[in-house]
Amino acid sequence: MRPPRPLICASLLLGLLAGSGCARRNFFQPDARLTTEPLPAGTETVRATPGRHYQRGVLHRMLFGAHYRRVWATPVTVPVFNLQTAEKTGLKPGKIGGGFQTTSMTLLGPNDREFALRTLDKDPYKTLPKVMQKTFLLTWVRDVTSAGMPYAAFVVPPLAEAAGVRHSTPELFYIRPDENGLGEASERFRGKMVMLEEKLEGEEVPAPNGRKYEIQETEDILEELYAKPTGAIAQRPFARARLLDLWLGDWDRHEGQWTWEHRNNGQLYVAIPKDRDQVFFRFDDGILPWIGSRFVKKFRTFKPRYENIEGYTRNARFLDERALNQVTRQQMQAEARSLQQQLSDSVIAQALRRLPPEVYALEGPRLASALRARREKLPAAADTYYRILAKEVLVPGTDEAERFVVERQSDTATVVSVYALADDDKPEEGRLRYRRVFHPSETERVVLHGLGGKDLFEVRGKVRRSPRIDVYGGPHEDTLKDSSRVAGLGKKTRFYDTKRNNVFEPGAETKDARSRGVASYAFDRDGSGR
Known part of the structure; x- marks a missing residue:
């Protein structure tokens, strides 16, 4: 329901007044555990929250949105990841990574396999100009992280498996507050909840069929694609993967969110999605976010209906133009109807049970209902998506x-x-x-x-x-x-x-x-x- 105009004006005024202040100090929780007591050696599980700092009062929730604040602040049981665990599986510290928001690092495994260790919580301060990093705007931008579902990535693997889309399978862990086994990155990860997943990159990456393939980043396959006329993107599998994104409400699918598997002696590139941070995004449930979503179309809330197909797909426009320029309307519809059959009620239920039990109790039934409703509307959404792509087509x-x-x-x-x-x-x-x-x-x-x-x-x-x-x-x-x-x-x-x-x-x-x-x-x- 659209907020009354006086309420909108008052909210904007409050937002502007708040924006003139300073950034909130000590924004993040000191430790994901509910206690600051030392963690005994050999502890296998802890009770922890990914982000108690997102728990705010009624006025704040009304202005800035309820988002997934309850989920971020709900204690769950988490396995402890420590150096002994890493040694048992042959993992060793690698390079420190991370984009503008997530703290991450590479862990090196046997047979040249690599794994990514990433925090569930984010700090988007690098996305702001330096002059704004000490203002209330930083607090506001940090607070928007609560619009993301922290456990969404754990739900995706069974859904991707059913859809026939290659995927990794992340695992949830807690990093000890006295961890020293992660090299220079140890201090950055201490006391945080993280996900560990295999990085599908490299020259000899095993596939589910038992074969090994070379896997490259998007910029590398595009360079090869435009150098010689011997390679091609597998467009229908990419269309299927993009429809899965649309169904999940995953709007942040730019070219950096994919790797590519080489098939047919390196002449065919098959897409592999990664980084499922924006699945089930919930944004426009506060006055200021609702206003913002009218101007920034990509910030779409996951609901039983598709809010704005152009907004959902905007971040992927560059790659879509190059990887879907041969897909016909009939082919797009065929992929949508195939996904309807494969993403059954039982598959949805199985996937959502990968949520921690406490989180499933809060969100599981609502997400299941929305996924079923969106599945029924997927062919119509796919047709709208196709018409957006077909309006102007690039042929390089x-x-x-x-x-x-x-x-x-x-x-x-x-x-x-x-x-x-x-x-x-x-x-x-x-x-x-x-x-x-x-x-x-x-x-x-x-x-x-x-x-x-x-x-x-x-x-x-x-x-x-x-x-x-x-x-x-x-x-x-x-x-x-x-x-x-x-x-x-x-x-x-x-x-x-x-x-x-x-x-x-x-x-x-x-x-x-x-x-x-x-x-x-x-x-x-x-x-x-x-």
């Missing part, structure tokens, strides 16, 4: 020569094909590496990037309706031949390249967008240009 080439063929076949179908050209290939030959039929009712614009190599772009066909085709040549000599014709106003083919060293054969539909500089055909290969 590689640094070797390609032939791009655009055939405006009818008022309802425009076919784009990309052929890899070997040095001895004739222009009409080549190996087909991409083909998709575009419909004007779904797609407004198709963007072709030749990248490196001497690329040939051919556009032909006479129709009344067609998506706009934007052609970006690249740094080498490229050729555009446009013999197409589309009835109506406006040019439907645009050529972006340099004025010199290109073969330009325009037609009635061609807009000359060439320029003197090379910026006209710039292409963001790894996300650094955003």
